[in-house]
Amino acid sequence: MSLLALSNVSVRYGRLVAVRGITFSLGEGEILFITGPNGAGKSSLLRAIAGVTPPSGGRIDFAGHDITGRAPEDIARFGLAMVPEGRDVFGGLTIEENLMVGTGMHSATRGWKARAATGLEAVYATFPVLKDRRHAQAGLLSGGQQQMLAIGRALMTNPRLVAIDEPSLGLAPNITDQVYERLIALLAMRKLTLLIVEQSSTRAMMVGGRMMLMRGGEILLDGDARALGQSEAMQAAYFGYGEP
């Protein structure tokens, strides 16, 4: 059974339609890149899945629950962790406080404190730079460090699916490399399902996995990242000449 399933999902802002009837599903352990040019509806799709912008039509199922129109805090409890575009770290909170915010939803369960402490150590092991500055204000971190913090913060919720919106946004290429290096290392250590939104397909081709190409609120292509990346259809879809 798939972890995440969308059927005919649309998102609109007033009269503007951002996502037009998208259907796809994502299995446990899969890595899915959603790529596409600016304004393709990628972020809107993620926001709909996270419950921030409820879909105007269609149905979303996640981890065995119908989450269509549910509140973000409920969807987070089912195991969806978001790393939004621009990272949205809590700048006035310390790094450790940022990491701890997401553990609260498990505070009703037995032994959550011990689990939170273990989670914290695991995040620090993956991102040692965060440990060094654990009591510093998150707003003082560099862009790359904030990206790592946002990913670490998502992991602290003990998620089944981590959705990352443009991890490379505003980062120098070598910093983006580091972020991806850490992500790949993480995948080797724990079972995770990843949904990553990126504008370009380069990262998807490097990391591998599945890739979907969006344009104009629709999915144009869906397949193996490496195979798709080299196809002519991909080029055409990106640059908009010819029919994909």
Added chain:
Amino acid sequence: MGSLLQVLFDALSLGSLYALGALGIALIFGVMRLVNFAHGDVIAACVFALLWPSVDAVAIIFAGNLPWYLLVPFVLAIGAALSVACEALVFRRFRHANPATMMIASFALGFVIRYFLLMLFSSRPKSISLLPALSQPVEILGARIPLLQLITIAVTMAVLFGLTAFLRRTRFGLEMRAAAENFTMARMLGVRANRVIMGAFALSGALAAAIALILGSQTGTANIMMGASVMLMAFIATVIGGMGSLAGAVLAGFLLGAVATVMQVILPPDARAFRDAFVYGAVILVLIFRPQGLLSARGTRERV
């Protein structure tokens, strides 16, 4: 020396009132971008909660006769409950409305509370003697300071430290600070929106109740307009403090108290009646040079 000390204590105790008021407004603004103009009327309602409804000039004391260790929790609970009720019955409906709409709703709600009090108690100020033991003066280095002033300052300090500890050390405080910076992100991390907003309203209501107790004992009267003047100064304090910044609100509250007290002393006697005009003039000056407030809050501008 003595009179200087007196001015200092006057400034601190007036500033305490403004700081507590500003904190109550900033807490709610922080989590939901609502400027709650009903706050002043919640203060008034807390004073009247001590009395039985009647339109006579002489107040019929109800809870006001309780010993202080029961009276204080009772009034705090009334304030918190009333404030939470405002949220659940009114503000929740406006949560996705724009800030201007919410602000107007808060004005309307304030009038509803005020006229409800008017209906039950009439507009005539009533004399009450609340905690009369506190009006004794205390002699400190030649200055005669009312005991109430000392208690006001001490209570405010205790509230400020308590609130800081609560926000820094508890899980709920952490969630509230996160929500104040970025509400959507906090929700995506499982922070319950309703719980945080309710908590902010409960705290804000309890702060209103604390002001009510202080004002009631200080002035010895219950008046349906009594919250309004504190509310106005408190609102100004949140603006100069930097909307949503708790530390800024407190700082600006004390600053306003100090400016008002010092003006009372240094202005020529004829001009003293217009003290508030001078205070507002000073506020305008601050805002010309620092329109974002003294300590601008993170996340106020980029919030979607």
